[in-house]
Amino acid sequence: MNRKPIFAANWKMNMGVSATEDFLKSFLSKLQGQSFHAEIVIAPPFVSLAKLADILRSPSASNEAQAIQIAAQNCSEHDAGAYTGEVSVLMLRELFVHYVIIGHSERRAIYGETDATLNAKIHKAREANLKPIFCIGETLAQREAGQLEAILRTQLTAGLKEVSDKDLAELVIAYEPVWAIGTGVTATSAQAQDAHAFVRSVIAELYGPDSAAKLRIQYGGSVKPGNAAELMACPDIDGALIGGAALEPQSFLEIIRNGSCTQDS
Ligand code: PEP
Numbered sequence: 001m002n003r004k005p006i007f008a009a010n011w012k013m014n015m016g017v018s019a020t021e022d023f024l025k026s027f028l029s030k031l032q033g034q035s036f037h038a039e040i041v042i043a044p045p046f047v048s049l050a051k052l053a054d055i056l057r058s059p060s061a062s063n064e065a066q067a068i069q070i071a072a073q074n075c076s077e078h079d080a081g082a083y084t085g086e087v088s089v090l091m092l093r094e095l096f097v098h099y100v101i102i103g104h105s106e107r108r109a110i111y112g113e114t115d116a117t118l119n120a121k122i123h124k125a126r127e128a129n130l131k132p133i134f135c136i137g138e139t140l141a142q143r144e145a146g147q148l149e150a151i152l153r154t155q156l157t158a159g160l161k162e163v164s165d166k167d168l169a170e171l172v173i174a175y176e177p178v179w180a181i182g183t184g185v186t187a188t189s190a191q192a193q194d195a196h197a198f199v200r201s202v203i204a205e206l207y208g209p210d211s212a213a214k215l216r217i218q219y220g221g222s223v224k225p226g227n228a229a230e231l232m233a234c235p236d237i238d239g240a241l242i243g244g245a246a247l248e249p250q251s252f253l254e255i256i257r258n259g260s261c262t263q264d265s
Pocket of ligand 1 (some may be wrong): 221
């Protein structure tokens with residue numbers, strides 16, 4: 001199965017408008033003339049989405065720039081109204097947003113987002129034709145207690161409740177072991193591959209083997225230029241969700257280059 005790998009930069013609460021402009025200037029000049037068998041996605045903070053869209057969707061933008069997809073880091077599960085501080089899916093659509101990260105472990109742990117909330121966000125995103133990057137993953141304590149598979153199964157089953165086969169086809173899953181996010185500790189390629197294969201097997205139970213075979217599953221957790229090739233060479237790993245190492249244009253580009261050269265073209 002030739003799944004196009006997807007490399008997504010999750011800038012978290014970094015990179016305001018002028019830092020976004022600086023990043024793109026450097027990143028786009030490095031990207032010029034290069035082609036990868038990979039989809040490139042950038043998820044800036046909400047306030048930088050308009051700047052990203054201005055640059056990447058300008059009629060004079062290069063083909064490489066036009067091909068970069070824009071993502072949001074979160075969305076509201078509501079349409080509009082009295083939800084101070086929230087951003088709706090329709091507002092995101094106006095800014096050329098294509099993907100939305102849903103269920104990042106920081107949203108789950110710091111902001112208390114539950115499986116039910118995340119499920120509502122996935123449905124809301126699909127109503128607006130946004131593609132969810134749905135994050136799942138276990139804590140170290142859960143892994144050490146032998147709960148890895150149970151946790152992943154619950155997050156998948158509850159998060160994808162009543163998500164249709166058609167909508168699943170527009171979704172990406174990001175497996176991110178919480179203990180590897182921002183810690184510098186990466187899962188070994190064997191640990192990551194095992195978890196990805198398990199996720200794919202649960203999707204096969206829920207949606208059938210064809211849907212499972214087509215689904216892209218990204219790995220996230222301290223991905224760097226030096227470990228990208230080994231991780232991406234695993235048969236069930238289809239790209240990466242990258243935090244810290246995607247804040248710097250050269251290292252983001254090297255991850256894409258090192259990670260995509262191991263994939264089928
Ligand atoms: C993330 O934020 O999703 C992430 C994987 O971060 P980092 O690459 O910094 O571990």
